Amino acid sequence: RKEVExxxxxxxxxxxxxxxxxxxxxxxxxxxxxxxxxxxxxxxxLLMSVYSSGNEDGRFTAQLNRASQYISLLIRDxxxxxxxxxxxxxxxxxxxxxxxxxxxxxxxxx
Amino acid sequence: DAGVTQSPTHxxxxxxxxxxxxxxxxxGHDTVSWYQQALGQGxxxxxxxxxxxxxxxxxxxxxxxxxxxxxYSSELNVxxxxxxxxxxxxxxxSLDVSSGNTIYFGEGSWLTVV
Numbered sequence: 351r352k353e354v355e356x357x358x359x360x361x362x363x364x365x366x367x368x369x370x371x372x373x374x375x376x377x378x379x380x381x382x383x384x385x386x387x388x389x390x391x392x393x394x395x396l397l398m399s400v401y402s403s404g405n406e407d408g409r410f411t412a413q414l415n416r417a418s419q420y421i422s423l424l425i426r427d428x429x430x431x432x433x434x435x436x437x438x439x440x441x442x443x444x445x446x447x448x449x450x451x452x453x454x455x456x457x458x459x460x
Numbered sequence: 461d462a463g464v465t466q467s468p469t470h471x472x473x474x475x476x477x478x479x480x481x482x483x484x485x486x487x488g489h490d491t492v493s494w495y496q497q498a499l500g501q502g503x504x505x506x507x508x509x510x511x512x513x514x515x516x517x518x519x520x521x522x523x524x525x526x527x528x529x530x531x532y533s534s535e536l537n538v539x540x541x542x543x544x545x546x547x548x549x550x551x552x553x554s555l556d557v558s559s560g561n562t563i564y565f566g567e568g569s570w571l572t573v574v
C-alpha cells in the first residue's frame with residue numbers, strides 16, 4: 351500500500367467553480383502535512399501547510415482529519431491560473447521521511 | 461537570496477553511461493534530498509544527505525549514489541544508465557527535517573537516456 355494516495359484526476363472545472371481534493375495517508379505517526387503545486391514541467395512549489403485546526407489562505411482552504419487519515423484542499427472561485435497538479439506531502443519527522451502523493455491534476459476552463 | 465539551484469537543466473545520455481547532477485541548497489539550509497519524478501508521477505525519494513552523510517534512502521538501486529560537501533552542496537551520481545532512468549531529478553533543501561521545517565525544490569535536471 352502506498353504511503354500517500356491521491357486521485358490523479360483530471361478534475362475539469364469551469365472558472366468560478368469550487369473544487370476539492372483529498373489525499374489519504376497510511377501511517378498514523380505522520381506529523382506534518384503540506385500541499386504543493388506543480389506546473390507542467392516545473393518544480394513543485396509550496397502552496398500551504400495543513401494544520402490540525404484547518405487553515406485558509408485566500409481562496410484556498412486546507413484541512414486535516416487525523417481520525418480518518420486524510421487531508422483536503424478546497425479551492426473556491428477557481429481561476430484559469432489554478433490549473434496545475436496538486437501534490438500532497440506527508441512527513442514523519444522521527445524518521446526524517448517525507449512522502450509525496452502522485453498528484454491530482456486540475457484543469458480550469460473558461 | 462538564491463534558492464535551490466541545480467545543474468545541468470537538461471542533458472541526454474546513452475544507455476550504460478554515467479551521469480552526475482549537482483545541487484546547491486538554499487542559503488542556510490543543511491539538508492539535501494534528491495527525488496526522481498517520472499512523467500505523470502509524483503516525486504519518488506532517492507536519498508537524503510545531512511552533515512555529509514546519507515541519512516535516509518528510498519527504494520533505489522546502488523547505481524544511484526550521492527555526496528554532500530562541507531558547504532552543503534550535493535551531487536547525485538547514476539551509473540550504468542537505463543532507459544527507465546529518464547526523468548526529472550529534483551533536489552530539495554531544508555533545515556534539518558526533524559526540526560520541523562519544510563522543503564524547497566530546485567528547478568530540476570531533465571535527464572533523457574537514449
